[in-house]
Amino acid sequence: MTTASERRVVVAGAGNMGRKWIAAIAATPGARVVGIVDVDAAAASAAAGSLGGRVHLGTDLADLVAATGADVVMDATVPAAHHAVTAIALRAGCAVIGEKPAAQTLAQALSLCAGAEAYDRLVLVSQSRRYNPHVDALAAHGASLGGLGIGQTDFYRAPHFGGFREEMDHPLLLDMAIHPFDTARYVLDAEPVSVYCRSFNPPWSWYRGDAAAVATFEMDSGAQYTYNASWCSDGAETSWNGAWRLNGAGGTVRWDGESEPVLDAAVDVTPAGPASGASGARSGIAGAWDAFLAALDAPPTTPRPRGHIHENVLSLAMVEAAIYSARAGLPVVIDDLLERAREQALADETDPLVRERLAGWGPVRDHLLRAGRAAAVG
Ligand SMILES: NC(=O)c1ccc[n+]([C@@H]2O[C@H](COP(=O)([O-])OP(=O)(O)OC[C@H]3O[C@@H](n4cnc5c(N)ncnc54)[C@H](O)[C@@H]3O)[C@@H](O)[C@H]2O)c1
Known part of the structure; x- marks a missing residue:
C-alpha cells in the first residue's frame, strides 16, 4: 500500500546493479518500486520476481513513468544509456538517482547538470564507495x-x-x-x-x-x-x-x-569528524539512497547533498583527463577539458531549455562549484 508521502520509483536497467537497487529500495521505508524498465523485457520481468506485489514492467521509460505516476527514476543502466535515461526522466518531471558514472562522457554529464537546472530536479550520482x-x-x-x-x-x-x-x-x-x-x-x-x-x-x-x-x-x-x-x-x-x-x-x-x-x-591531534561507525549512517548504495531521500525531503534552503551531479562531475573529469593524458603523453589541464566538454555538449544538445542553461554558464568550474553550495532542488 502506497502512502501519500511515499516516493514512487521506476528502476531503469534490471541487470546486476538494478537488482541490487530494487532490493535496497524495497528494504527502505518511504519509497516503493512501482515500475521496472529494461530494453531486455525478460530482464525486467526476472527482476520483478523478488518484489511480490504488483509492479509495472516495460521497455519505454517515458511510458512507464506516465503509467505509474512515478516521481523518482533510479538509473542502473549501462553507462552509454545514462544520458538518455536521465534526460527522459527529467523531462517527465522525475528526480533521478543514477549509478556511476554520471554519463558516458564529460560532455554528456554537463548536459545533465544543465538538465537538472532546467527542469529543477535533483540528480544524484551514486558513488557507492564514498558512503563508507x-x-x-x-x-x-x-x-x-x-x-x-x-x-x-x-x-x-x-x-x-x-x-x-x-x-x-x-x-x-x-x-x-x-x-x-x-x-x-x-x-x-x-x-x-x-x-x-x-x-x-x-x-x-x-x-x-x-x-x-x-x-x-x-x-x-x-x-x-x-x-x-x-x-x-x-x-x-x-x-x-x-x-x-x-x-x-x-x-x-x-x-x-x-x-x-x-x-x-607527529603531535597529539584530535580528528575533526566522527570515528568510523559513530555516525550510524548506512554504507554503499543504501547510504546513497538515504542521502537522496533526505535531500528530496529537505527544506529548499538546504545545501545540495554530496554526490549531486554538479558535485560529482569533477570525478568524471579526473577520469577523462587521465585518459587524454595517457593517450597524448602530455599533462592535461582540467579547466581546458571542462570548457571543451561544454562546447561539445552545446554542439550535441537537442533540448532548447538545456541548451539555454549550458550557454548561460560562466566558466564551467566556477559554475559547478557555485552550484555545489546552492540550495537543493527537487
Ligand atoms: N557502484 C558500484 O560499485 C558498481 C558496480 C558495478 C556496476 N556499477 C555501475 O552500474 C551500472 C550498471 O552496471 P551492471 O553491472 O548492472 O550492468 P548490467 O549489464 O548487468 O545491467 C545493465 C542493464 O541495463 C539494461 N539497459 C541498457 N540500456 C538500457 C536502456 N536504454 N533502458 C533501460 N535498460 C537498459 C541492460 O539490458 C541491462 O539489463 C553501470 O553504470 C556500472 O558502471 C556500479
Missing part, C-alpha cells in the same frame, strides 16, 4: 593533520571479468578509477587542477586495453594525489578500495581499504 564510515574517518584524520600535501592510492588486483571490460581501451581508468578519484577529492578536501598519466598493459595481461596506470594529479590545495594501479596483478592484492596514505605537516594516516584507518601523527 572508514572513508569518513580517513577524511577526519586527514583534516586533523594540518593541511594535506600528499595523497596516494595503490590498487593491485587480478579479476577475470570476461565480457566488455576485457575489450575496452582503458578498462581500469574508465571502469574502476572513478571510485578512488571521487574519494580522493573528498578525503583531501580539494579539487583537481591537472593530471599527468601513463597507462600501459603488462606483458602477461589478459585485457586487450591498458590494465595498469600511474596518474599524478595536482589539486587546488597544492596537494599531489598519485594513483598507482593494475587490474592484472596476481599476489599480495590490495582491497577493492585500494591502500591509502595521506600525509600532512602533522603526520600520516594510512587505510588498507578494509579496516579502521590508522593515524600516525
Whole structure:
C-alpha cells in the first residue's frame, strides 16, 4: 500500500546493479518500486520476481513513468544509456538517482547538470564507495593533520571479468578509477587542477586495453594525489578500495581499504569528524539512497547533498583527463577539458531549455562549484 508521502520509483536497467537497487529500495521505508524498465523485457520481468506485489514492467521509460505516476527514476543502466535515461526522466518531471558514472562522457554529464537546472530536479550520482564510515574517518584524520600535501592510492588486483571490460581501451581508468578519484577529492578536501598519466598493459595481461596506470594529479590545495594501479596483478592484492596514505605537516594516516584507518601523527591531534561507525549512517548504495531521500525531503534552503551531479562531475573529469593524458603523453589541464566538454555538449544538445542553461554558464568550474553550495532542488 502506497502512502501519500511515499516516493514512487521506476528502476531503469534490471541487470546486476538494478537488482541490487530494487532490493535496497524495497528494504527502505518511504519509497516503493512501482515500475521496472529494461530494453531486455525478460530482464525486467526476472527482476520483478523478488518484489511480490504488483509492479509495472516495460521497455519505454517515458511510458512507464506516465503509467505509474512515478516521481523518482533510479538509473542502473549501462553507462552509454545514462544520458538518455536521465534526460527522459527529467523531462517527465522525475528526480533521478543514477549509478556511476554520471554519463558516458564529460560532455554528456554537463548536459545533465544543465538538465537538472532546467527542469529543477535533483540528480544524484551514486558513488557507492564514498558512503563508507572508514572513508569518513580517513577524511577526519586527514583534516586533523594540518593541511594535506600528499595523497596516494595503490590498487593491485587480478579479476577475470570476461565480457566488455576485457575489450575496452582503458578498462581500469574508465571502469574502476572513478571510485578512488571521487574519494580522493573528498578525503583531501580539494579539487583537481591537472593530471599527468601513463597507462600501459603488462606483458602477461589478459585485457586487450591498458590494465595498469600511474596518474599524478595536482589539486587546488597544492596537494599531489598519485594513483598507482593494475587490474592484472596476481599476489599480495590490495582491497577493492585500494591502500591509502595521506600525509600532512602533522603526520600520516594510512587505510588498507578494509579496516579502521590508522593515524600516525607527529603531535597529539584530535580528528575533526566522527570515528568510523559513530555516525550510524548506512554504507554503499543504501547510504546513497538515504542521502537522496533526505535531500528530496529537505527544506529548499538546504545545501545540495554530496554526490549531486554538479558535485560529482569533477570525478568524471579526473577520469577523462587521465585518459587524454595517457593517450597524448602530455599533462592535461582540467579547466581546458571542462570548457571543451561544454562546447561539445552545446554542439550535441537537442533540448532548447538545456541548451539555454549550458550557454548561460560562466566558466564551467566556477559554475559547478557555485552550484555545489546552492540550495537543493527537487
Ligand atoms: N557502484 C558500484 O560499485 C558498481 C558496480 C558495478 C556496476 N556499477 C555501475 O552500474 C551500472 C550498471 O552496471 P551492471 O553491472 O548492472 O550492468 P548490467 O549489464 O548487468 O545491467 C545493465 C542493464 O541495463 C539494461 N539497459 C541498457 N540500456 C538500457 C536502456 N536504454 N533502458 C533501460 N535498460 C537498459 C541492460 O539490458 C541491462 O539489463 C553501470 O553504470 C556500472 O558502471 C556500479
